[in-house]
Amino acid sequence: MTEDVAGDMASDRGFGETGRAHTGRGGTGRGGTGRAGTGGGGKALIEVDGVRKVFEVRRRTGLMRREKREVRAVDGISFTVPRGEMVGYIGPNGAGKSTTIKMLTGILTPSAGRLRIAGIDPARQRTRLAHRIGVVFGQRTTLWWDLPLKDSYGLMRRMYRIPEDRFRRNLRRCVDELDLGDLLDVPVRQLSLGQRMRGDIAAALLHDPDVLYLDEPTIGLDVVSKVKVRRFLRELNAELGTTVLLTTHDLQDIEQLCERVMVIDHGRLMYDGPLAGLHSVGESERTLVVDLEREHPPIELPGTRTVKVEGPRQWLAFPATASAAPLVAEVARRYPLVDLSVREPDIEDVIARMYAGR
Numbered sequence: 481m482t483e484d485v486a487g488d489m490a491s492d493r494g495f496g497e498t499g500r501a502h503t504g505r506g507g508t509g510r511g512g513t514g515r516a517g518t519g520g521g522g523k524a525l526i527e528v529d530g531v532r533k534v535f536e537v538r539r540r541t542g543l544m545r546r547e548k549r550e551v552r553a554v555d556g557i558s559f560t561v562p563r564g565e566m567v568g569y570i571g572p573n574g575a576g577k578s579t580t581i582k583m584l585t586g587i588l589t590p591s592a593g594r595l596r597i598a599g600i601d602p603a604r605q606r607t608r609l610a611h612r613i614g615v616v617f618g619q620r621t622t623l624w625w626d627l628p629l630k631d632s633y634g635l636m637r638r639m640y641r642i643p644e645d646r647f648r649r650n651l652r653r654c655v656d657e658l659d660l661g662d663l664l665d666v667p668v669r670q671l672s673l674g675q676r677m678r679g680d681i682a683a684a685l686l687h688d689p690d691v692l693y694l695d696e697p698t699i700g701l702d703v704v705s706k707v708k709v710r711r712f713l714r715e716l717n718a719e720l721g722t723t724v725l726l727t728t729h730d731l732q733d734i735e736q737l738c739e740r741v742m743v744i745d746h747g748r749l750m751y752d753g754p755l756a757g758l759h760s761v762g763e764s765e766r767t768l769v770v771d772l773e774r775e776h777p778p779i780e781l782p783g784t785r786t787v788k789v790e791g792p793r794q795w796l797a798f799p800a801t802a803s804a805a806p807l808v809a810e811v812a813r814r815y816p817l818v819d820l821s822v823r824e825p826d827i828e829d830v831i832a833r834m835y836a837g838r
């Protein structure tokens with residue numbers, strides 16, 4: 481398929497500049513309704529409607545016999561993502577996350593349903609789409625294994641027909657933000673996983689994609705590099721309105737980058753809404769840590785359960801959706817209270833409960 485991509489590439493914008501339409505993180509104004517929307521009534525950049533992907537797998541069941549089986553990797557998913565939003569796409573192993581991203585990039589064709597990225601059908605217009613999207617698959621590199629990093633970037637410049645000055649500007653910024661200066665002359669095969677990952681993130685950004693798909697982008701990164709990568713992604717989103725779909729098992733990525741999160745399991749969307757809303761779905765609990773004047777039998781109050789007693793200190797769990805104020809007042813009224821604090825639920829616990837519940 482040959483497609484004229486010149487129109488897509490005509491603009492001379494780059495992430496070294498800040499002149500481009502500015503939507504920023506959460507700038508699309510999702511109201512936390514728990515449903516995907518197009519944000520402020522604008523047309524969605526990513527549209528997924530009733531999408532399925534069924535794999536047919538054959539399994540040997542005897543010497544001469546094989547059994548055909550269907551795997552519903554994605555089982556009727558619908559959502560939209562407005563321009564400029566950063567969305568987390570999470571789920572347990574085998575949930576269907578990578579399959580979704582592969583369909584969104586045109587690598588896989590859906591068995592049913594409709595997909596559009598900026599109006600482009602990924603499976604039918606893959607070349608055209610390639611100029612609008614950047615992809616990082618943490619488990620696999622898009623770089624040339626035997627070439628130094630900078631030569632891979634040079635090839636990408638030609639493939640994407642990036643104007644020279646824009647390429648230089650974008651590369652300079654990636655090198656600065658992702659600490660790639662000492663790595664540019666190193667063949668990709670000699671890079672550590674974390675170094676290669678930073679190289680891959682830069683490669684996905686050189687052509688100023690509108691949409692960035694990140695599949696486990698912080699895998700192998702040390703703590704400092706994770707912080708840098710997240711900060712860079714936030715800056716790009718704020719400056720250029722880059723839309724990000726982020727798949728990760730590191731929930732700190734989601735907490736620090738995304739206001740909206742989608743949870744998928746067994747190929748179905750279990751939740752789509754604000755990150756904070758997961759607490760109510762996951763039936764999570766907050767904890768009141770109470771210091772009494774002296775040791776005391778476990779506190780008994782309706783709507784709470786005492787989860788631990790250690791000397792004069794007690795830990796009381798209560799539903800995360802309930803207000804702590806009446807509970808605090810009741811503890812103070814009935815018990816010899818010295819001090820107390822409230823601990824918020826850990827998002828990892830919430831999601832673990834959610835996966836387990838299903």
Ligand SMILES: Nc1ncnc2c1ncn2[C@@H]1O[C@H](COP(=O)(O)OP(=O)(O)OP(=O)(O)O)[C@@H](O)[C@H]1O
Nearest residue numbers: 535537551553571572573574575576577578579580
């Ligand atoms: N090419 C394929 N042929 C057959 N089955 C497949 C194929 N690719 C994926 N699957 C199956 O589809 C389901 C979803 O897989 P997918 O890779 O999308 O999950 P995932 O959510 O990305 O998991 P992980 O977090 O482990 O990367 C799994 O049951 C997987 O075994």
